Amino acid sequence: MTADNPLNRIDDDDYPAYTMGRAAEMLGTTPAFLRAIGEARLITPLRSEGGHRRYSRYQLRIAARARELVDQGTSVEAACRIIILEDQLEEARRINEELQGRPAGLPDKADT
Structure with a gap:
């Protein structure tokens, strides 16, 4: 297989393989929901030619988390903000662990 072979992308979480209709179907939601989380800048789908x-x-996992929050009564805008903040917190933790020289995920001595 060459580098341009589409089969090389089959395991790529970032490859934009799903149409809006298929993505909505997989998530059990509507295209309008996907457009709404796009407008809230939670995810930015790529565009076909x-x-x-x-x-x-990867984007579908984020959209599924947003749907989970919305199904629990959170507004779309608030759900998107929560997910963005969760992601920022996780990234800050990862950077902090790197700077402290610990492998990510291991508890701090103060936590034990």
Whole structure:
């Protein structure tokens, strides 16, 4: 297989393989929901050559988390903000652990 072979992307979480309709179907939601979380800048789908939205598996996981929050009664805008803050917190923790010279995920001595 060459580098340009689409089969090389089959395990790529960032490859935009899913159409809006298929993504909505997989999440059990509507295209309007996907557009709403896109407008809230939670995810930014790539566009096909024809201008159609395409979603990656990574983006679908984020959208699924947003749907979970919305199903619990959180507004779309608030759900998107919560997920963005959760992601920022996780990144800050990862950077902090790196700077302290610990492998990510190991408890701090103060935690034990």
